[in-house]
Amino acid sequence: MDSSSKHILVIRLSAMGDVAMSIPVIKAMTRTYPNVKITVVSRVFLKPIFQNIPNVSFYTADVKSKHKGVSGLFKLYKELKKLNVDVVADLHNVLRSKILGTFFKLGGYKVCTIDKGRTEKKALTQTKSKIFKQLKTTHERYADVFRALGYELKLVKEDVLPQLKLTKKVTSFIGKDSKKWIGIAPFAAFAGKTYPTTQMEEVIAKLSKTNQYKIILFGGASDKNELASWHDTYDDVYNCAGLFSFEEELILISNLDLMLSMDSGNAHLAAMFGKKVVTIWGITHPYAGFYPFGQPLKNAIFADKEKYPLLPTSIYGNKYPAGYENVMESITPQVVFDKIVEVLKD
Template sequence: MGDVAMTVPVIKAMVRSYPNVKITVVSRAFLKPIFQDIPNVSFYTADVKGRHKGVYGLFKLYKELKKLNIDLVADLHNVLRSKILGIYFKLGGYKIAKIDKGRAEKKALINTEDKIFQQLKTTYERYADVFAELGYAIKLKKKDVLAQLEMTKKATLFIGEDTKKWIGIAPFAAFAGKTYPATQMETVIAKLSETNQYKIILFGGPADKKQLATWEQKHNNVINCAGLFSFEEELMLISNLDVMLSMDSGNAHLAAMFGRKVVTIWGVTHPYAGFYPFGQPQENALLADREKYPLLPTSIYGNKYPEGYENVMETISPQAVFDKIVEVIEK
């Protein structure tokens, strides 16, 4: 989901730079709301668990896409499915460009020996390179974000009518290596709650509902939206936040694609890998202590770390997180 959200500024820049070009985004159905308000952009559902499953299903998808009179193909994913689909297009005589994920330099970044610790090309830049290869050079601008969405009656009732500023908190990630410890996160939530100045909105998936509900019950000014809204409705809430606190995860990119302020917490991953949220100042990233843990980063996705690196996030104090949120939201 984060990878898809990171395409938004690039597609917005394409539409801004080439207003006569039509773009069709092909992805899973639940991601359609991300693109529904971008001019000249349409969405085509890839039913990869149904009629487009497997090699023959992808050939069926290819034949369906051909009917849209597509001229060029931009593979922004470069995984097995998109590679197979790309082969069909190439055999059909289409020009196709694929993202260079920079696997070699990313491996060098996370090596425990002979580490090359340097900023790599961002994912946004890698996406832009694909379009440039197709003949459409673009220059990203900070304004290449989505517009704030209008609140529905359901969402307004959920939030309430006080005038407090809204802080979104997405405290979980796919892997433990980039998830802030729950006890420390609760301390952050408690400190924000005690100010009585902010409305704290918790975001998470079905598996997170129990933990988030516990924090909602224990602390004032805290509401949990997990499981209460559709993805489209959650996007609406995110687009109206004053700031989002997130791990190195999809919610950071969803907030950034709306131009919201984002504070991120990083464990065994690092912004140098190129996945920093779009348009955010570098000082909004809170990083684990590399003096104490010199092998950081040890993973691109947060799923790998050497023995003794299980608790690197504990070096980021709740006070530091609280201070950064207040600094950013009040700036």
């Protein structure tokens, strides 16, 4: 079979931001190789991310139940074999994906796996003999997997998803007027990369006071009550936490003028639609390769490296030395507000 018309199985089981970062690469594949069929295997929650891409199908991995453990992964392998895939791209490189990939290798399939650059990342975040330099981006690491399978690939900024059509539910939630829509995702998996809520509230207050923007708060269902006070206190602030399905949230995100996010999944969801994204960085750093796709580095806001010279101290935001607990506090609300205004004018 001609390599330009093969069926590629893509494995990326989690997490939301990492899955979203695969979109520009998959879009580049479908643009460059329109006859290639791609099946993405991931968790069912993430299916809406892929539903509008031609030649891309989705297969659910139920790793908590049906496909749990080695026997469950073997069952998943047998199911995926029936799809007549030709080669396998492991974009995850964790125990589960390695086991699944091993089954495919034993079955005679070519399997290529992402090199996560763990040694380089350790050098970037260590407190002694730190090597502070830009590492290869996760997008390029994903692209390298396809290149290893024989597909030459060049990513361009247009490799993003189209804006989605607003539904009646979303429109009735946000209303219609000429104000620009700013999404704010104030949470992250770890405290080390979460902007303090008191300072974020100041940012929201400043934005609300201008009377120029609609501010849409994003979070999980469990964040609904925490975000409610901002919705209740300030004009033009809308709390969508727990209100929409993930699919509906994607519609909302695709229609934003700008997303303000931590180093977290919402930044990547907005970037995969080509939206403007402003990110706030604490103990992590874009040099690790997790910067949102297509965003200029000037859109990033950093903690004070003069005051905290050991930054970055973590890849994921979960490790920091004593005295680095509050690095985010070194970023003033005025700096965040000014950056949003600046990027919206660009």
